[in-house]
Amino acid sequence: DAEITQSPRHKITETGRQVTLACHQTWNHNNMFWYRQDLGHGLRLIHYSYGVHDTNKGEVSDGYSVSRSNTEDLPLTLESAASSQTSVYFCASRAGHLSAEAFFGQGTRLTVV
Amino acid sequence: DAKTTQPNSMESNEEEPVHLPCNHSTISGTDYIHWYRQLPSQGPEYVIHGLTSNVNNRMASLAIAEDRKSSTLILHRATLRDAAVYYCILRDSHYGGSQGNLIFGKGTKLSVKP
Numbered sequence: 001d002a003e004i005t006q007s008p009r010h011k012i013t014e015t016g017r018q019v020t021l022a023c024h025q026t027w028n029h030n031n032m033f034w035y036r037q038d039l040g041h042g043l044r045l046i047h048y049s050y051g052v053h054d055t056n057k058g059e060v061s062d063g064y065s066v067s068r069s070n071t072e073d074l075p076l077t078l079e080s081a082a083s084s085q086t087s088v089y090f091c092a093s094r095a096g097h098l099s100a101e102a103f104f105g106q107g108t109r110l111t112v113v
Numbered sequence: 114d115a116k117t118t119q120p121n122s123m124e125s126n127e128e129e130p131v132h133l134p135c136n137h138s139t140i141s142g143t144d145y146i147h148w149y150r151q152l153p154s155q156g157p158e159y160v161i162h163g164l165t166s167n168v169n170n171r172m173a174s175l176a177i178a179e180d181r182k183s184s185t186l187i188l189h190r191a192t193l194r195d196a197a198v199y200y201c202i203l204r205d206s207h208y209g210g211s212q213g214n215l216i217f218g219k220g221t222k223l224s225v226k227p
Contacts (some may be wrong), residue, residue, distance in 0.1 A: 033214070042200075043157070043217040058214075090156045097213045100147070104156030 002027040006091050006105035013112055019078040021108050023091030031094040032074040033102070034058075034066060036087040043090065049074055050097075081112045116140070117201045122222045125191045133186040133221055135201030140181050144203040147215070148175065148186050152197045157217075160186065160199070196225045 004025040013019050023032065030051045035043040045058030047066040055066050063085060065077045078085055088109050094102040118136040125131040137146065148160040161168055161175045163184070168175040174187040188195055200220040205213055 035217075042219045045214060045216065048214060059216075092156070092215075100145070100162045101159040102149075102157075102215055104158065107154075107156055 004091060004093050004103050004105045006108050008108060009106065010109045013081050015081060015083060015112055017081050019081050021076045021089055023074050023105060024072055025093040026072065027093060028071055029093035029095050031096060033092040034076045035090045036060065037090060038087050083112050086110060086112045116203050117218055119201055119218065119221045124224045124226065127193060127225055127227050128190050131188040131191045131223065133199050134183065136183045137203055138182045140203055143205050146177060146184050147202045147204050149200045149202065150197040157200065191225045193225050193227060196223055198222050
């Protein structure tokens with residue numbers, strides 16, 4: 001079955017380190033998204049991509065970057081991790097703009113100490 | 114900014130119907146109404162969506178007011194597994210670009226009592 005997977009599921013890192021969270025989907029979806037979820041804020045959009053080599057900033061993009069070199073993967077990089085980036089991160093994919101259903105991964109819990 | 118208003122929490126008894134309300138008084142003509150839910154420790158999952166007419170699927174029903182300023186997600190028989198946060202989201206599927214992205218509010222936390 002097609003799926004969307006995130007790795008790692010849990011990570012602890014130190015302040016100032018570069019961290020990359022992986023997201024891989026096997027549906028051949030064009031649209032991919034990264035969200036973070038914190039208590040009291042719900043899910044907030046970090047970055048999104050509508051296709052290979054396309055990336056766009058969401059509402060909370062400062063300190064994060066993404067790259068889309070193929071259809072299947074959208075890795076999220078924290079250039080210099082900060083304690084404020086401790087959160088649960090969710091990746092999602094959708095076939096295209098007209099598609100109703102987005103599929104979410106299981107999440108990555110990141111702790112920055 | 115979230116364009117929908119939902120109650121923070123609701124309670125239901127197992128095997129009874131649940132009606133989850135959502136107000137969206139500023140909805141535009143091309144906004145679809147989407148519902149997602151998030152079970153504990155999981156990513157959100159799609160539930161249902163609609164534009165003007167009521168919709169049914171295996172998970173739920175969506176009742177949309179005639180003026181489209183409100184909608185109700187209906188779970189016909191709540192189970193313990195339906196305990197989750199339910200998000201009502203407006204999404205403009207007519208155009209490409211950021212208007213079509215899913216923007217989550219805080220949703221309604223549904224508790225189901227045995």
